[in-house]
Amino acid sequence: MTAPLSYADVEAAAAVIAGVAHRTPVLTSRRLDEEVGASVLLKAEHLQRVGAFKFRGAYTALSALDAASRRAGVVAYSSGNHAQAVALAARELGIPATIVMPHDAPQLKVEATQGYGARVVRYDRYTQDREQIGADLAAESGATVVPPYDHPHVIAGQGTAVKELVEDAGPLDVLVTPLGGGGLLSGSILAARELSPGVRIYGVEPAAGDDARRSLQEGRIVHIETPVTIADGAQTQHLGELTFPILASGVEEVVTATDAELVQAMRLVAGTLKQVVEPTGVLGLAGLRSGAVPVRPGERVGVVLTGGNVDVRRYAELLGE
Amino acid sequence: MTAPLSYADVEAAAAVIAGVAHRTPVLTSRRLDEEVGASVLLKAEHLQRVGAFKFRGAYTALSALDAASRRAGVVAYSSGNHAQAVALAARELGIPATIVMPHDAPQLKVEATQGYGARVVRYDRYTQDREQIGADLAAESGATVVPPYDHPHVIAGQGTAVKELVEDAGPLDVLVTPLGGGGLLSGSILAARELSPGVRIYGVEPAAGDDARRSLQEGRIVHIETPVTIADGAQTQHLGELTFPILASGVEEVVTATDAELVQAMRLVAGTLKQVVEPTGVLGLAGLRSGAVPVRPGERVGVVLTGGNVDVRRYAELLGE
Numbered sequence: 334m335t336a337p338l339s340y341a342d343v344e345a346a347a348a349v350i351a352g353v354a355h356r357t358p359v360l361t362s363r364r365l366d367e368e369v370g371a372s373v374l375l376k377a378e379h380l381q382r383v384g385a386f387k388f389r390g391a392y393t394a395l396s397a398l399d400a401a402s403r404r405a406g407v408v409a410y411s412s413g414n415h416a417q418a419v420a421l422a423a424r425e426l427g428i429p430a431t432i433v434m435p436h437d438a439p440q441l442k443v444e445a446t447q448g449y450g451a452r453v454v455r456y457d458r459y460t461q462d463r464e465q466i467g468a469d470l471a472a473e474s475g476a477t478v479v480p481p482y483d484h485p486h487v488i489a490g491q492g493t494a495v496k497e498l499v500e501d502a503g504p505l506d507v508l509v510t511p512l513g514g515g516g517l518l519s520g521s522i523l524a525a526r527e528l529s530p531g532v533r534i535y536g537v538e539p540a541a542g543d544d545a546r547r548s549l550q551e552g553r554i555v556h557i558e559t560p561v562t563i564a565d566g567a568q569t570q571h572l573g574e575l576t577f578p579i580l581a582s583g584v585e586e587v588v589t590a591t592d593a594e595l596v597q598a599m600r601l602v603a604g605t606l607k608q609v610v611e612p613t614g615v616l617g618l619a620g621l622r623s624g625a626v627p628v629r630p631g632e633r634v635g636v637v638l639t640g641g642n643v644d645v646r647r648y649a650e651l652l653g654e
Numbered sequence: 655m656t657a658p659l660s661y662a663d664v665e666a667a668a669a670v671i672a673g674v675a676h677r678t679p680v681l682t683s684r685r686l687d688e689e690v691g692a693s694v695l696l697k698a699e700h701l702q703r704v705g706a707f708k709f710r711g712a713y714t715a716l717s718a719l720d721a722a723s724r725r726a727g728v729v730a731y732s733s734g735n736h737a738q739a740v741a742l743a744a745r746e747l748g749i750p751a752t753i754v755m756p757h758d759a760p761q762l763k764v765e766a767t768q769g770y771g772a773r774v775v776r777y778d779r780y781t782q783d784r785e786q787i788g789a790d791l792a793a794e795s796g797a798t799v800v801p802p803y804d805h806p807h808v809i810a811g812q813g814t815a816v817k818e819l820v821e822d823a824g825p826l827d828v829l830v831t832p833l834g835g836g837g838l839l840s841g842s843i844l845a846a847r848e849l850s851p852g853v854r855i856y857g858v859e860p861a862a863g864d865d866a867r868r869s870l871q872e873g874r875i876v877h878i879e880t881p882v883t884i885a886d887g888a889q890t891q892h893l894g895e896l897t898f899p900i901l902a903s904g905v906e907e908v909v910t911a912t913d914a915e916l917v918q919a920m921r922l923v924a925g926t927l928k929q930v931v932e933p934t935g936v937l938g939l940a941g942l943r944s945g946a947v948p949v950r951p952g953e954r955v956g957v958v959l960t961g962g963n964v965d966v967r968r969y970a971e972l973l974g975e
Contacts, residue, residue, distance in 0.1 A: 358679070379928045380928060384928065600966045603930045603966050603969065604930075604965075604966045607700045607701060607705065607929060607930040607931070607962035608928060608929065608930065609924045609925075609928040609929065609930060610928070641928035644925075645921045645924050645925045645973055646973070646974055648924065648970075648973065649969075649970045649971070649972075649973035649974030650970070650974060651970075652966055652967070652969065652970035652973075653967055653970030653971060653974060
């Protein structure tokens with residue numbers, strides 16, 4: 334992939350993940366439709382394997398490795414859904430995987446990653462640089478680093494979720510996705526522009542870290558400190574070299590949601606749809622409900638619910654606040 | 655319906671609710687299968703209209719009324735899912751509905767019932783008898799009382815959930831359902847015996863109120879005080895005249911689950927399946943996980959998750975305990 338990414342890459346990824354990733358359902362709620370005044374079509378990626386859309390991109394990227402690279406293995410650094418996605422994709426493909434995780438990562442996530450057969454290497458997030466550790470591990474072993482978002486196969490794989498959404502639910506007037514590093518949103522743009530021409534596309538990032546909004550305003554990739562937000566899957570510090578230009582040409586606007594709006598959206602999703610979605614996963618829905626994403630009456634609005642991986646006690650705390 | 659209930663009644667009910675009730679999905683979890691050592695097939699009735707299987711029976715019963723009875727309306731007494739099911743079914747069929755609810759019923763449930771267009775009549779549960787109030791209202795207006803479980807069309811309607819489960823997921827070795835008054839379990843017996851001959855059927859009731867277990871042991875309908883349990887949909891005091899003989903001839907055994915086991919099952923369902931199921935709704939799953947329902951390795955076990963209507967703050971309290 335040296336040419337710019339296109340819908341053909343999303344199609345190729347869809348062929349790769351067919352029968353391996355789940356084709357997740359599209360959920361609807363009359364109550365939500367009444368509230369928003371539109372027809373809301375929710376792509377349920379919290380029901381994806383490993384509980385998040387990240388499996389799509391990870392499996393696509395690992396499948397593209399040649400035999401020698403597969404033998405040498407893969408490395409990922411993440412304390413979140415990307416780590417588990419790479420670990421499971423590697424197991425499915427028989428590729429050795431090493432995941433670099435902070436010493437204070439939740440034990441549950443460490444065990445889940447090990448449960449998928451990956452080796453976990455711990456580091457101290459206050460004194461060590463995980464990218465350096467990952468690069469060193471890769472250099473030692475010849476392993477391939479699989480970045481969480483700024484990678485053509487990862488972007489193409491993430492785009493398959495919106496491809497399925499439009500195929501299963503029909504054309505969209507508006508599309509809204511959560512936004513961290515921009516992998517999902519970039520892939521979604523490639524898919525939606527092709528399958529639903531004229532669709533207006535919005536990304537929603539945490540209010541505490543609006544680097545993407547500022548990047549689009551300033552026309553350059555803005556770097557920020559790690560934002561303090563409950564949306565732990567969108568605590569990215571900057572967009573990528575690949576994702577920035579796709580977003581710049583593809584979205585109407587990047588808007589934000591506060592932690593309080595995320596909690597409200599999680600409550601709605603639990604109470605009305607009976608679904609457990611993690612804070613990051615409701616970013617798009619929260620932006621829609623707050624009015625930050627403008628919608629005209631009766632429009633068809635696609636929203637990606639990106640993941641459901643939240644510790645149950647932490648989830649209970651958030652809902653009960 | 656004067657002959658004993660049979661599978662033909664479930665088939666007739668399925669024709670009545672087709673296109674009106676949701677055909678809910680069957681959910682699976684590798685982690686749950688590993689834990690139980692069997693293949694567990696979860697019928698997701700928390701995703702049914704009004705958030706519970708009760709819509710099936712209510713709609714079936716109301717559809718059977720003749721034109722004069724429809725004009726005179728229906729009455730139900732319930733603070734739970736049956737009330738909302740009757741209210742929605744009545745609205746769908748253009749039938750006036752009156753729901754008798756206690757003064758201390760959660761405001762959310764009162765509003766939901768009114769939201770479906772029903773008239774709500776309140777009573778004091780400590781000084782007034784709801785059955786008497788319901789009967790008086792019916793006598794005044796000529797309305798028909800729709801009982802929550804001991805009614806042939808209600809039983810036949812509830813049986814459609816397991817009919818769908820076997821049709822969609824294949825034959826079962828074991829079937830487990832929650833058990834209150836026995837409407838769901840009776841309908842499930844009619845469906846499962848026909849579609850999956852040889853299936854072993856279990857009902858799971860709250861440990862705090864094991865009237866059904868004792869009824870089967872003693873060969874008569876045992877009455878108990880309202881049991882104190884978080885499974886508010888199974889706080890029934892006795893089986894029905896119709897449900898008792900069907901259970902007596904159809905189940906292997908009635909077993910029980912404690913409130914602590916229900917909370918554990920709710921946590922598993924939230925963490926692994928990303929689903930919000932109410933305490934009553936996980937009775938069957940809790941009985942399976944505790945070993946109270948005996949299962950042999952590799953068997954195919956159907957479990958009905960009956961509902962998801964729990965106040966979100968209450969749900970958070972239970973998960974966080």
